[in-house]
Structure formats: C-alpha cells, structure tokens
Amino acid sequence: MDETRRDRDMEGRAHNARPRDGLGRPLPYGTVGVERQPEGVVRTPEETVREAQRLLDAGMPFHAHEVFEDAWKSGPDAERELWRGLAQLAVGLTHAARGNATGGARLLRRGAAALTEFTASGGDGVAGTSAGAVYGIGIGALTRWATELAGRVENAGAPAVDAAAEAPRLKADG
Numbered sequence: 480m481d482e483t484r485r486d487r488d489m490e491g492r493a494h495n496a497r498p499r500d501g502l503g504r505p506l507p508y509g510t511v512g513v514e515r516q517p518e519g520v521v522r523t524p525e526e527t528v529r530e531a532q533r534l535l536d537a538g539m540p541f542h543a544h545e546v547f548e549d550a551w552k553s554g555p556d557a558e559r560e561l562w563r564g565l566a567q568l569a570v571g572l573t574h575a576a577r578g579n580a581t582g583g584a585r586l587l588r589r590g591a592a593a594l595t596e597f598t599a600s601g602g603d604g605v606a607g608t609s610a611g612a613v614y615g616i617g618i619g620a621l622t623r624w625a626t627e628l629a630g631r632v633e634n635a636g637a638p639a640v641d642a643a644a645e646a647p648r649l650k651a652d653g
Contacts, residue, residue: 502576502642503541513539521553522546524614527562528649535569538643540576544569560600561613564593568625568647575632578639584629591625594618617651 497505498512506512522530527550534543544566551562567590575583598618612618624647632640 499541501537501539501541502573503544504577513542515542515545518545518549519553520546520549522550524550524554524558528614528616531565531569532649535572535646535649536643538576538641538646540569540572540642540646544573560593560597561616564590564597565616565621565649566590567593568621571625571629572640572642572645572647575628575640575645576642580632580634583640584633587625587629587632591622591629594622612651615650615652617648620651621647621649 497508498510499505499515501513527546531543531546534540534546547562547566547569551559551566554562567586569590571583571586571588571590573583574580574586577583595618597613628640628645
C-alpha cells in the first residue's frame, strides 16, 4: 500500500487501515497486528461489559475502549455518560501502558468524573441500576481504581504499567 496517501473507507472518509498492536499503536504496513474491533457493533449492555472485560483482561484496553465507544454511540442518551466514562478509563489505561503518564492520569480522572456524574444524576432511570452498580458494573470501585492508578502513574519516573495486570474488574461481584 502507498504509505503517502490516506486510507479511506467506502464512503471516502479517512480511515487508518494500518495494523495495530495490542495497545492500539499503529504498526508498519505489512506487519501482522492484533485484529481490530469491528466498528458500529450494537451489543446489549451485558455483552458490552463481557467483551470489554475480556479485552481488558487480555491487556488490550485500547480495543476495550472501542467496545465502550460503540455502546456510547448506539445506546440511549441516558447512558452516554456511563459508556463515555468507561471508554475514557480504558483509554487512560492505554496511555498509562504506553508510558504516557500525563495523558493516562488525565483520562483516568476524566473517566472517573464522568462515572461520578452519571451516578450523581441517579443514572437517569437507566434499567439495571441499583445501589452503586449499573448493569452489575461497580461504579464506586472503578472510580477508586482510576483515581489510585492516576496517582501512581503521575509519580516522577513511573514506568509504563502492565495493562493486563492493572485491568480493572468491571462487575461489582467479579
């Protein structure tokens, strides 16, 4: 492929077709990368959580972010902050694993704030909402995880974290 021209999708929009590694970093054309998540997949909230957890556990938070992004874009408006916050946590972990402490901490805190805002609004009557959990997701535990990890990665000289070892548990009971 000619590396000087931009990749385009069927509608002519820019779309990077370069292979990527497990943390979503572009690899040279012709390199075997990690299979990317298909875009625009509509999943149930439970399927979203299950697939994102699988990817987080595999040390692929960038790919988990894409799953959350699909839910954010396709789900009801009342759930946008929930899925957006979870996507930001996954991207924050991605940056921390890439060694970008500043960006990682910023996105981890932004995601935690979005989740806090979502729960403060009462989840806007989202189905599956119970005390401290939405679709079984432990919001309080996730915000504590994100805040703690953000503080750790900001420390001077903090190395990149191991994405799989640092992966949060999304479900309150698991």
